[in-house]
Amino acid sequence: MNEMKSAFNASCFNCGLQKICFPTGLLKTDIDRLDDIVERKSPLKKNQHLYEAGQKFTSIFAIRAGAVKLYSYSDLGEEIVHGFYLPGDVVGFDGLIENAYLYNAVALDSTSVCNLPFDQLSELSLKIPNLNQQILTVMSKKMHDGRMHSELLIKRNADQRVAQFIWNMAERYKNRGYAYDEFRLSILHRDVALYLGLTPETVSRILAKFNADHIVSWKKKEVIIYNEKLLKNIAGISSCEVCKEAG
Amino acid sequence: MNEMKSAFNASCFNCGLQKICFPTGLLKTDIDRLDDIVERKSPLKKNQHLYEAGQKFTSIFAIRAGAVKLYSYSDLGEEIVHGFYLPGDVVGFDGLIENAYLYNAVALDSTSVCNLPFDQLSELSLKIPNLNQQILTVMSKKMHDGRMHSELLIKRNADQRVAQFIWNMAERYKNRGYAYDEFRLSILHRDVALYLGLTPETVSRILAKFNADHIVSWKKKEVIIYNEKLLKNIAGISSCEVCKEAG
DNA sequence: CGGTGCGTTGAAACAGCTCAAGGCTTGTGG
DNA sequence: CCACAAGCCTTGAGCTGTTTCAACGCACCG
Numbered sequence: 378m379n380e381m382k383s384a385f386n387a388s389c390f391n392c393g394l395q396k397i398c399f400p401t402g403l404l405k406t407d408i409d410r411l412d413d414i415v416e417r418k419s420p421l422k423k424n425q426h427l428y429e430a431g432q433k434f435t436s437i438f439a440i441r442a443g444a445v446k447l448y449s450y451s452d453l454g455e456e457i458v459h460g461f462y463l464p465g466d467v468v469g470f471d472g473l474i475e476n477a478y479l480y481n482a483v484a485l486d487s488t489s490v491c492n493l494p495f496d497q498l499s500e501l502s503l504k505i506p507n508l509n510q511q512i513l514t515v516m517s518k519k520m521h522d523g524r525m526h527s528e529l530l531i532k533r534n535a536d537q538r539v540a541q542f543i544w545n546m547a548e549r550y551k552n553r554g555y556a557y558d559e560f561r562l563s564i565l566h567r568d569v570a571l572y573l574g575l576t577p578e579t580v581s582r583i584l585a586k587f588n589a590d591h592i593v594s595w596k597k598k599e600v601i602i603y604n605e606k607l608l609k610n611i612a613g614i615s616s617c618e619v620c621k622e623a624g
Numbered sequence: 625m626n627e628m629k630s631a632f633n634a635s636c637f638n639c640g641l642q643k644i645c646f647p648t649g650l651l652k653t654d655i656d657r658l659d660d661i662v663e664r665k666s667p668l669k670k671n672q673h674l675y676e677a678g679q680k681f682t683s684i685f686a687i688r689a690g691a692v693k694l695y696s697y698s699d700l701g702e703e704i705v706h707g708f709y710l711p712g713d714v715v716g717f718d719g720l721i722e723n724a725y726l727y728n729a730v731a732l733d734s735t736s737v738c739n740l741p742f743d744q745l746s747e748l749s750l751k752i753p754n755l756n757q758q759i760l761t762v763m764s765k766k767m768h769d770g771r772m773h774s775e776l777l778i779k780r781n782a783d784q785r786v787a788q789f790i791w792n793m794a795e796r797y798k799n800r801g802y803a804y805d806e807f808r809l810s811i812l813h814r815d816v817a818l819y820l821g822l823t824p825e826t827v828s829r830i831l832a833k834f835n836a837d838h839i840v841s842w843k844k845k846e847v848i849i850y851n852e853k854l855l856k857n858i859a860g861i862s863s864c865e866v867c868k869e870a871g
Numbered sequence: 872c873g874g875t876g877c878g879t880t881g882a883a884a885c886a887g888c889t890c891a892a893g894g895c896t897t898g899t900g901g
Numbered sequence: 902c903c904a905c906a907a908g909c910c911t912t913g914a915g916c917t918g919t920t921t922c923a924a925c926g927c928a929c930c931g
Binding site for chain 1: 764
């Protein structure tokens with residue numbers, strides 16, 4: 378297993394995403410213990426599934442590189458997109474309820490993950506109270522994200538939704554220390570539309586408008602933010618109500 | 625403290641909501657230990673707050689009777705309604721992230737709750753692994769509820785949203801062993817509208833229609849379901865696509 | 872008994888959807 | 902390496918469900 382670790386040149390201690398993954402930080406000795414249970418497999422190819430709905434729940438997964446989409450199907454067979462996950466994000470909590478995953482997790486790009494077998498993790502978390510707390514915090518953060526998503530769907534119109542989505546992605550890259558005014562985003566517009574409760578046509582029209590207004594362009598998986606302030610403003614982040622006109 | 629318990633004639637062991645509160649059940653000895661940390665205060669009056677956004681996070685709360693609304697305000701000052709909670713439901717997890725509650729929890733009716741001080745609860749949960757598991761399960765169930773809410777907002781039109789909301793409430797009463805075709809629902813239509821991402825006018829029109837069609841009536845906080853099948857059908861629960869016409 | 876907040880109803884406006892057709896990528900097989 | 906197919910994106914025109922605005926009724930509470 379140590380070979381494997383070195384093969385992937387990875388350990389929790391050296392991982393730049395540690396602060397995102399388990400935010401408030403653990404003691405070095407505790408990190409080492411966590412490290413011992415982490416399994417790092419070879420990366421997933423694009424369109425490969427990390428797990429599928431109905432599979433037995435075994436692990437939660439921390440994403441190290443790439444991007445993952447969580448989705449499922451409604452009773453009527455429509456695809457529901459639950460969210461997009463980036464390096465440092467943790468997925469798999471949907472498996473906790475029924476001891477089987479509720480959603481499908483698919484790689485949108487070449488993606489590598491850290492596999493955290495849950496029985497070992499929860500055993501360890503009994504010995505490291507802080508870890509237990511971390512897990513709860515990560516989960517409750519996820520709950521809050523969900524609430525933000527609902528707020529978006531309830532209160533925002535199409536322009537605001539798209540702007541907020543792009544800015545949200547940018548901010549997540551920012552928090553991870555990556556460039557955020559210009560980044561790769563391997564998400565289909567179709568999937569964004571599903572996630573935002575819009576049609577692909579509407580998303581397309583709005584992106585065309587944003588591009589024409591030199592606010593942001595998103596072409597061929599490449600996002601470039603030209604006017605951060607305006608983008609945030611449309612998204613409803615800033616409280617400046619005046620500059621709205623400019624859009 | 626024992627006096628207080630007997631005063632409210634309550635203990636986790638005797639509580640009829642045990643299965644809802646911590647579903648898969650704990651050993652009797654463990655329940656007693658849980659019981660010891662539960663504080664039961666005098667009931668909240670209508671419109672009193674159980675907690676408010678920004679308050680220091682101290683406890684999670686299990687609702688014993690009444691109803692609670694969770695809400696907050698968006699950056700632009702709009703009210704966001706996050707959900708409605710009934711006896712057996714647990715609220716307060718929003719406090720975990722920042723060690724302060726994120727939302728406001730207000731009683732919609734005279735409401736009594738069991739107060740579970742979180743530091744004691746998490747200490748106890750280290751000693752009772754199953755309890756720890758229960759907490760995670762309750763949380764992940766909440767996450768799933770949130771997802772269902774998003775799905776509703778993304779995929780369903782106004783009729784379906786209202787129907788699904790009412791049926792969802794009915795089902796929750798059913799699960800608790802109460803009458804579910806006729807029950808009290810002390811939620812303002814205004815609040816339902818906010819929760820469903822609709823306007824009060826739209827909700828009103830739809831309820832009028834449902835009433836005219838003898839599907840369900842909701843007047844003066846009293847819900848009566850006349851045609852369960854049709855209601856479920858409109859809500860998109862049943863898979864029978866044919867009977868749709870009848871509506 | 873009059874106010875205040877909630878619910879109802881109607882008419883008009885509009886945001887986003889649907890349907891349709893065409894263009895552009897990307898991947899695959901000859 | 903080219904040709905072709907499949908999937909995704911774009912653009913336009915018309916339609917429809919929901920909102921908006923406004924006015925009124927009703928119930929509850931002081």
